[in-house]
Amino acid sequence: MxxxxxxxxxxxxxxxxxxxxxxxxxxxxxxxxxxxxxxxxxxxxxxxxxxxxxxxxxxxxxxxxxxxxxxxxxxxxxxxxxxxxxxxxxxxxxxxxxxxxxxxxxxxxxxxxxTPAQATALLTQGQTAYHTLKFAGRIQFGDTVLIHAAAGGVGSLAVQLAKALHAGKVIATVSTPTKQELVRSLGADIIINYSEPNWIQQVLDHTEGKGADIVLEMVGGQILEGSLRALAPFGRLVYFGSASASTEKWDFVNLLQVLENKSIIGFNIAHFLTSFPELAKEGLEHLYELVSMNRLNPVxxxxxxxxxxxxxxxxxxxxxxxxxxxxxx
Structure with missing residues (x-):
């Protein structure tokens, strides 16, 4: 083989x-x-x-x-x-x-x-999207959710799941204009290009200056730093990866921003699946249900x-x- x-x-x-x-x-x-x-x-x-x-x-x-x-x-x-x-x-x-x-x-x-190809999205990427919202992010009815890299494997599922879990507004960020149509078709309410220097202000403008209640962040670097600024007081930033990490260092943030009544929650899917098998089972069952209802379509x-x-x-x-x-x- x-x-x-x-x-x-x-x-x-x-x-x-x-x-x-x-x-x-x-x-x-x-x-x-x-x-x-x-x-x-x-x-x-x-x-x-x-x-x-x-x-x-x-x-x-x-x-x-x-x-x-x-x-x-x-x-x-x-x-x-x-x-x-x-x-x-x-x-x-x-x-x-x-x-x-x-x-x-x-x-x-x-x-x-x-299809088998679509099914591969559910275990790691689907569970990551689901539990960063529900378990780590503690999503509530009407929450504003900011999802970075929304056209990616996790992000494209998270946009759909945030809507299914009754988010009030989903703000999706993408790195290129060509990805905007995809996330719009998945149900995003607001679409922002996070390569633009004023993306943080755009988030604040679309939330009446408050910021997002939940931020899903896996880009890292300056996007992580900016995400804290775009987070509402008592909001939850779920940090589950860093696509911009280098060999020399991982991400660090100015923790003084946390004193503005903001939370950073780390999430690792491999650790979660092995440490919380019952919650993982519950999450996968919910994902299957949403697929059967045509409310979740892996891209x-x-x-x-x-x-x-x-x-x-x-x-x-x-x-x-x-x-x-x-x-x-």
Whole structure:
């Protein structure tokens, strides 16, 4: 089978497509024929060596990656999974492969209403969007929600979920004018280009000077600093990543701004899924319900063959993508 392996940190060119032995399901494990692999920006940072939790090299890419596929083998002790089932799952290590073996407890039936490529958006990106709003952001009826990078994998889902969770106003920011039509079609009330120097003032103008009740922030750098200024008193800024992080440092903010009765809440989806399994189960059930009601539609605009994973990474790193980027073996 083909895999994408990393021997050193660097640009997309360091990713190597290789042949590897097809794995075998062990006790309490399931073997999956992979149909789609959902990419996350954190994997770009892992490849570059800027992620806070570095990979041990060499390694097949895709730490806690999401795949959709078909069960083709089950190990001893597995009772709730059958060969032929269409499933989605998170792979603790090595999702960039034609076959993966995962613990049976990680297996979930795939929604029938969407494609395997769309299904990959639900586990990590969908759960991140849902729980940054509901659990970390504590969204209330009528809240104004500011969502950065709203055309991305998490952002495009968060715009739809904020509306479904009864936000009063959704302000979406994007990095280029070409992404505005997408977020408008997803239900955003106000759209701002955060590359414009006055984007903070635009947020304040659209909230009568108050600021947003919830800010979802994963860009980092100056956007993180500005987001605190655009946050309302007693508002919640949920910080769940930093696409602009460098090798030398992560993000730091002037904590004096917190003394203006503002909260910064950190969120890590991998930690959340392992520490709060019941809440994760509840979140996924709600996501499935919204999909079945056609109130949540994962956006997939970019699909690459597995062997072109380096091209997918290059596009993802260029910030020119919309929705979820998917690899198909």
């Amino acid at each position: 083909k895999v994408v392996r990393l021997y050193e940190y660097g640009g997309p060119e360091v990713m190597k497509v290789e042949e590897d032995r097809r794995p075998i399901a062990g006790i309490h494990e399931v073997l999956i024929l992979v149909q789609a692999i959902g990419l996350n920006y954190a994997e770009v940072q892992m490849r570059k060596g800027t992620y806070p939790y570095p990979l041990g090299l060499p390694a097949i890419l895709g730490q806690w990656g999401v795949v959709a596929g078909i069960v083709v083998g089950i190990g001893d002790g597995v009772t709730h999974v059958e060969v032929g089932m269409s499933v989605i799952t998170q792979v603790p290590q090595g999702s960039y492969a034609e076959y993966v073996v995962v613990p049976a407890l990680f297996i979930l039936p795939a929604p029938k209403e969407i 997939v605009k970019h699909i690459f063959p597995l062997v072109n994973a380096s091209e997918a990474h290059a596009l993802l790193e260029s910030r020119q993508t919309v929705g979820t980027v998917v690899l198909q073996p």
